[in-house]
Amino acid sequence: MGMERPAMDDFLASVERQAFRMAEFATRNADEALDIVQDAMISLVKHYSTKPDTEWRPLFFQIVQNRIRDWHRKKSVRDRWNGMRQLWQSREIDDDPIQNLADPKGKTPGEQTALKDSTAALDSALQTLPWRQQQAFLLRAWEEMSVAETARAMKCSEGSVKTHYSRALHTLRNLLEDHWP
């Protein structure tokens, strides 16, 4: 049985923006997010298009989560390598190390102004979360997945999902209390 292109096209069109935003929150990089979404779409179409269309949504977000997890693994390796390289270079550059430190919140004055908008505030707040908390929150709150579905998508226990979600919710409420008390 072949793929029904119109049905798959409609499905992917219905989830592509959410998937992109989730991946963008996780990677903080639009190009990386697009790559993740593309990989996930190709994987779904190639391997699961013959499954009943009711299964596509959880499968698709599971693949997106797999790709995000892979991305973070690779990033942690890259970061370790870059950390060693920067440590080596810092010995050669006679600069004030405090000046070289990035603002941990990454906020420019322009961004601070934009935070007045609640959507922008939410984006920033989500990006402060550890990625597992962030993704658990997005899957549960935005995609309205059950705890079990989220656990399957994130390949972790239901207990972990509950913990991630609860911590994310607590942090977000604190960060956004000026916008949504």
Add this chain to the structure above:
Amino acid sequence: MNRPDEKQFIANVKKALDLGTENLDAGTQSKLTRIRHKALDAGERKGFDIRQWFTVPVAGWATACLLVLGLAIYMNQSNGTLPPLEDIDLLAAEDNLEFYDGLEFYAWLTEEGIDAAG
């Protein structure tokens, strides 16, 4: 935190997230559309590949079967042996075949020291 508060907070979050996806810039939306089509094309190519295993080789399998059958018949007729290489050389040679037909005779003449011409 009480539950109604939490529900309202989640509702606000969802509304903001939905707004964020609705307001994606045109460039990003265009890229998403492109990668969606790319994925669908990849799926159709894969589907074609699978069907190839079942449809396209039918002619190939038929040809292969005919070749095997033909070879088996030929081998059977020739007592299971292919012509030796020297015979192939003879058949391929442009020389007069009569010379080869009398080759043993010429060899005998040479052994006996008889002049063939005389």
